[in-house]
Amino acid sequence: MSNKDNLDIAHLRSFLAVADTLHFTSAAYICSTSQSTISQHIHRLEAQLDCVLLKRSTKQVELTDDGQALIGMAQNILRQQERVLAHFHKEQLHATLRLGITEDLVLSRFPEDLRMFRQDYPQLQIDLTVGLSHHLHQLLADDRLDIVCGMRQSSDTHGQLLWEDELVWFSHASTCSLAPDESFPLVTFPDRSITRKLAIETLNRIGRPWHIAFSSTNLSAILAAVRAGYGITPQPAFLSAEGIVPVDASTLSPMPRVEFIASVQSSNSDGPANAFIKKMKTRLNKKQKMFSL
Template sequence: MTAPLDLDQLQTFIAIVDTGSFTKAADRVYKTQSAVSMQMRRLEERIGKQLFAKDGRGIRLTSEGEKLLNYARRIIRLNNEAIAAFDDNRLEGTLRIGTPDDYADRYMPEIIGRFAKTHPNVELYIVCEPSVDLAEKMAKGELDIALVTHNPRERMSDVVRTEPLCWVGSANHPLPDDAPVPLAVGRRDCQWRQLASSALDSIGREYQILFTSWSSTVVASAVLAGMAVSVLPESALRTGMKVLTQADGFPALPPMQIGIMKRPGVATSLMNAITNHITACLDNITPANMNDEVEGDVKSFGRYLRARGGTGSLQGW
C-alpha cells in the first residue's frame, strides 16, 4: 500500500509558500528552521520530486512544487472540514476586540489569521482607537477584550508582552545638530508621547512637536521622510528607520508593555480561546529586521539544500 502524505509536512510546505520564506514559515508552524528544512527534504523524498529552487535571493516553487501546492491546500482544507464536522464543542458567537492603530498594524494580521482558521464560526468585530478610548469602551461594555498599552496608573490590564521602546529617525536623512528635535507623536494623552517629552525635558534637550496623530502610518511616514523623530516599540521598526541612542543625544526610555483588558461575562471558552491566541502570537513576534530575515532564510535554505544532497553553496543567491 502506498504510504499517505504527512499532513504536518504539507502544512509546513503551504506555510513556506504563503510566507515566501523558510524563516517566516518556521515561526508560523512553531518549528525550528532546521526542522522545517528536514520536513521539506522528507516531503521531496516522498513525492520523488524537487519542490523548491533558488531564485535570486529568494526561493520559488518548481513546476512539481506548483502541482503539489494545489493538492496540499485541498487535502488540508478537507482535513479541517472533517474535524470540524465532528467537533461538538466548536466555538460560535461574536467577539468585539479593541486595539490601537499601531498594534493593529503590527500584531492583528497574525492574531486574526490564526484565530479565523481554527475558529471559523466566531465573528470578530475589530475597533481601532487609542488605549484611553478603548478603556472607556471596555468600562461601558462596548468591547469584550482590548489590547492596550499597559498603564497601571490609569487602567488595569494583564501584561502579555514587554519590549524596548526606541527613539527612531530616518536612516537616510540625518537630523540637524543645531535645531530642536522635531517629533511625530500621538495625541496628548498618549503614554509614549508623554515618555518622550519627559525624557527630553530631563536632559534639557529642546524639541518641537510637528506631527500629532494616533495613526501609526502617519507617524511612520513622517519618520521615514526624515521630517521627524518618534518613539516606537522594537517590533514596530521598519526598513529605512534608524534607532537613535544616547550616543545620538537621546536618553534611554523605559520598556513598553502590552496588556489585555477583559470584559466580565464573556463565555469562558471564547475568552480563553482568543486570549491564548493573542498571547501565542505576541510571543512569536520578533523585531522587524529585514537583514536578519534575509540571513535567516539563506541559512535555512542552505540547510535544505544540504539535506537534499546539494552543496549548500548560496553565492549570488
C-alpha cells in the same frame, strides 16, 4: 458516582499547558493563573489517575510515559467538549467578537494571532476597532468592546501582561543627526498617548528643547511624516517600517520600557475573548522558547 470518576477540564488544560511548555511558570502564563494553581491541578490529576505524569527537578520538567500517553487523550476530551458546546450553542458560531487593538500591533504581530484564533473560531465574526490605548479602554469600560490589546506603562497594573518591550526613537536617515542644542522635532500622537507622554518626560529630564513637529491619531500618518523628514517618533522596538531607522541610542537618552496587555470585559474564562488571549500567550511563549535555544 464520586468526584474521582469525573475528570476536571481545568486540570486537563493545566496539564496540556505544562506538557507543551515543560515549564510551570509558562503554563501559568498561558492559562492566566498562578503557578501554585497549576501545581495543584497537576497533583490532583495525578492523584485521580493514580500515576505520575511529570518528573520534576529544580532544573527541568519531563513527561513520564503516562504523561506522554495522556496528551492525546486529554486533547481529544477537550475537542469533544468543544464539539458538544458548539452543537448546543449554535448561536455562538455566528456571534461577534468586538476587538480593540492599537495600530502598532495591527502592523506587526496581530495577523499571526488572528490566523491561529480563526482555526478554532472560523465562523466567529470579528468587529475590529483600531485606536489609541486610552480610547480603546474607554470603549471597553462603556461595554462597546469585548477585548482590548494595547500598551500600558510599566507602573500600571490593569489588564493581563502579554510581553514588555523597549521604546525606540525612529527617524528617517536624513534626520538622524541633530545638533545638541537643536530643538527636538517630535512626531507623535495627540495628548494622552503613552508614547507621547514618555517621550516628553524623557526629553524634559535631560533638558533637551523640543517641539511638536507633526501630530496624528494614525500611526501610518506618523510614519509617513517621519519618512518625509518632519522629525523623530518614539515607537515600540518591534515596529519596523520601510524608510525609517532607529536613532543611535548613544545620541539620545533611552526611554522607559512599556508593557503590552490584553483586557477583557467578560469574566467568562471559556469565552472567545479569553480564548484569543490564550492564543496570543501560546504564540509568545513558543517564540520566547525559540529565542532561548
